[in-house]
Amino acid sequence: MTRINWLAIGFVTLCFAFGDHRAANADGPDKRMPPPFPYDLLERDLATVSRFCGPARTEMAKRGFLTDTPSLRNQGPMSARSHVMSDQYVHPVTNEQPLSANAASGHIGDESPKPHQQHGAITHVVNQAHSACFDGDPFPSAKKCQSCHPGHYREWSVSSHAYAQMSPVFNTMSNRLIQANNGTLGDFCIRCHTPVGMALDEPIAMSNMDRHPAAREGVTCVVCHRINQNWGKGSGRLALVAGGLSAPVYGPTGNHVLAEVLANPDRYGVMKTDSDPETRGREVHAEVVPFFALTTPSVCGSCHDVFAPNGFRLEDAFSEFKASPAARKKFQNCQDCHMGVSPGEASGYAFGPAAKVGNVPTPSRKRTNHMMAGPDYSIIHPGLFPHNPNAVREEDASFADDFETGLATMREWLQFDYRAGWGTEDFERGFPDGYSFPSAWQNQARRFRAADILRDQFDLLDEAALERHQVLSAGYKLGDVVLDRAGHDGIRFRVNVYNGTDGHSVPTGFDAERLVFLRVSVWDRNERLVFVSGDLDPNGDVRDSHSLYVHNGELPLDRQLFSLQTRFVVRNIRGGEREQIVPVPYSIDPLPYTRPATRPFSVLGRPLGARKHKQSLEVGGQRWAKYHIDRSQLTCNGPYRAQVDLVAGMVPINLIHFIEPAGFDYHMSARDIADAIVDGHIVVQSTSTTFQVDE
8 A cells, every 4th residue: 555545544533423423522422413424535545556456456356346437426325335345354343244335334233333344344355455456466477477578588598687686696696696695785786687586576585486476487477577666776675556457557568459459359369358257268458558668777776776775886877878889879769779780789670560469460560679798697507407396306496487498497497408418419319328317317207308408498499599799799899900010029919998889888788797708819830839818717717816826826817808897996994905806894893884974975976985996998989908928928930820809708607606605596606607707708890910930
């Protein structure tokens, strides 16, 4: 119930109490007259519910509590009561008999009218209707949308949005930051990664294998299409409109396509727009409410500009975009580059049906791409991601529904050794006698079925990798390799790197954890490696100041490393600054936490405790990576061949070392995580050249 609704009910209570007191004093207790039924306040109260809680109003109408009657006052006492009360409700005060028509007007049997019972009935009905909209499944899983939107579902299922909550790196990082801040961080991180989970009041720290299906889907369908107002830059602090599958959704174009589908059952089949089990037909959302903000950058900025309460700017993607030429001169949106035909470029949108009802597509229209590829990639078992209703079966029976088609539970999938080739012809023909399978996978037909599902999963992951390469290639560009000097005293050269997009910096967003660097290797004519920068230590880190091998003196610092990773700089509680992997201010006190600022941060534009040393390439920006090879490194076997690769990784491995104490989901170890991250490194751009050296 909203605050306004409670105020209305409180006002009703005061009016009843005041009216009853005056009547008793004027005429005595035996001559009290029942006050008139408060139609004005009731209408106002119900209007409040209608305005601020659509699912509750739908539930009240379904119970016969609201009709299309324009005004209650014009109907007379008895007919008005028929639009307000229902016999199915238990009396909120006596908790005994159902409310009759007399009870609605303050009478029970032959008793005197009780105004507080009038108010109680109103309050009870509104509360019941409001709570009923949360019964069952208030936030449907995306798999329920798949039946009519298979194309959108397939794109979304492998997207970074779909991976937001599934990521073991994110979940462990959130838990580790909560530890580092002694619990004061709360849901600051996770409320963007699983808005449904937080709306359902799930614990912040729990395995995804135990979460509600829609909660572990991260930024799922209802996160964007069950928002009915523009929440602005709130670091993910937004409210989702609850309701079952038949509740209204919010979209940019409104209701006209859905209205055509509902009006044409011969073509599209019979639809049902309510959750009544007696109604036969395919259940669909009853309405598409126009919500133009979905086509604007503001809906993206709700989560993609992360601004901590102490003034620390963790992510600046939306702010960078607002100030960019793409927004100010070209009037483009985030969606133009990230939901169009070509990832990373404003090249227009596809044109096609938005839904397929049964086997019949709806009329063609602007068609957005919901894959929205980015720098993240999956490092978990392919049976768990991409989201696939045919793969995962719910372990919790209360989560199961009519859309349940999964082959195995998440925990069973973790036992399926796809790397060994389970379910393939070669393995199944040749595994040795006595080979032991877990009980869930002892059936060979089930293993074959699992292998078929995983082939589809890998195909989709490959598509996502291709789009990830496209979007990163649009942003990161390699220019010329310029030879400044080559001789007996050494070689000096430089490589130009520039920003290829005019919408934001690269990297953007969580730029302090985006590893983007140049890997430069130089060989002599005998293919002997004479120089390397941007190589990885045994952990998978570049040899920078955060490498444990460099820190422990086991490997030299890569002093010529070119990296675009932003660095966190924190201020110690007693003065001085230092670089850290995460922006939790260092403190020698026994209970460190992110302290509130002692003075306005607006003076400096940043909090005193932490800041970012950004190394991203701004819009239109470029930088020269400079390299030199000493005379002692030359072998006099020129010419020398140089290979330059621009490499992008999801996160640096030193972050995994920092968050490891919080533990990883899916029974993964830190080594498993690190190896999978390094395996996902992608060469975004590449070039080569030859240096001639005078002998």
